[in-house]
Amino acid sequence: MTGTLFGLGIGPGDPELITLKALRLLRQADVVVYPAPLEGATRARDTVAAHLTTDQEEIPVRLSMRADEATKQRAYAAAAERIRDALDAGRDVAVLCEGDPFLYGSFTYIFIRLADGYPVEVVPGISSITAAPAVALAPPVTREDVFTVLPATLPVDALEAGLKQADSAAILKLGRHLTKMTKLLERLGLADHAIYVENATTPAQKVAQLSSVDEAAPYFSMILVRCTPERWR
Amino acid sequence: MTGTLFGLGIGPGDPELITLKALRLLRQADVVVYPAPLEGATRARDTVAAHLTTDQEEIPVRLSMRADEATKQRAYAAAAERIRDALDAGRDVAVLCEGDPFLYGSFTYIFIRLADGYPVEVVPGISSITAAPAVALAPPVTREDVFTVLPATLPVDALEAGLKQADSAAILKLGRHLTKMTKLLERLGLADHAIYVENATTPAQKVAQLSSVDEAAPYFSMILVRCTPERWR
DSSP, X not given: OOOOEEEEEEESSOGGGSBHHHHHHHHHOXXXXXXXXXXXXXXXXXXXXXXXXXXXXEEEEEOOTTOOHHHHHHHHHHHHHHHHHHHHTTOOEEEEEEBOSSBSOTHHHHXXXXXXXXXXXXXXXXXXXXXXXXXXXXXXXXXXXXXXXXXXXXXXXXXXXXHHHOSEEEEEOOGGGHHHHHHHHHHTTOGGGEEEEESTTSTTOEEEEGGGOOSOOOSSEEEEEESSGGGOO | OOOOEEEEEEESSOXXXXXXXXXXXXXXXXXXEEEEOSSSOOHHHHHHGGGOOTTSEEEEEEOOTTOOHHHHHHHHHXXXXXXXXXXXXXXXXXXXXXXXXXXXXXXXHHHHHHTTXXXXXXXXXXXXXXXXXXXXXXXXXXXXXXXXXXXXXXXXXXXXXXXXXXXXXXXXXXXXXXXXXXXXXXXXXXXXXXXXXXXXXXXXXXEEEGGGOOSOOOSSXXXXXXXXXXXXX
């Protein structure tokens, strides 16, 4: 009997935004895997620290935020091999996923390496794309609205095309692309309808009109923008 | 002192997919409001029934699934007035929201009527747009992918334009639009990359290749489609 691989969405940061199901499966797991920086606090582990038990094996997947794609894939491949060994030994493995496992989550890179050989269960988590509108009290879409999620790392023309097709958009992975995005939204006449949200649901949370933000944006930040502003509520 | 209005995301159907935070606030609420059909089971209430207490006032917002927009808005306006009375009396009111309160949720219609006058807190919930990929084991987006949510009720040309801008899409509100969507996806060469998900995370859950689905789709169903199929994992 091999173990089961669980991808557990643990939500956007507030430890209370984990589901009962993720919590139950986390507590039952023999091995707990989570992303970690090369040094310093491990945000995913910290979010669920109150629920971990001392008899669980922990496997941090250490990666610099600035690692290139090849380095990242080597780290996920190495983590997948350690997880494979645990599953082969009949142990259940929970991979902690900030937000949701499959929505821009690195769990996908572990999943594609192991899904063919082992039972897998994925527990959805609260994504920042719903957490940010909730803390900003800004409902993005109703009825027949089109909602689009755009990584700010895309070229400007792709971002512009995406914004023009949407009624409302969430722009992720801002970081050093904040100025590029602000300029684009100004050119499209949408900057006044854009809300900046940083570290939603955590003590470091910040919500502001985009026009009032001028410093660099951290990784966990996004812009919510109503692209058809006459219908922004 | 007026009460606080809480919009509580209760998730896609599995009672375990509620967050600790929504559960705590639900238990503390003096009044619990939920959508309900004109007759028969109330899905939202049933999902959290184990957690309700006998001293909570319940306000079902009764609406036919086939009600026209004016009828719906009259029902939300009437519900908002009952909620206003409770808030004015200093009672905390929890509105149960299937999925997430602000992502195509009817909570928005209550929110816009009361947000200016009362304290409001919105607790995000697991949306079907992450629940469906999780149960289908189909990761929709990684890295720089564009993810778009399209209501199937839109005209075909708007749906086609949206699909062409996205790497991956979730098509909601299928119902009687299933045949229209299937034909469009076939014409765009995407039908073989489309997954049909019905009642995700509930006992009535169904996951199938779109090409194998021929009967009518219920309200709680969607299509997940990889629009750039060479990158579907």
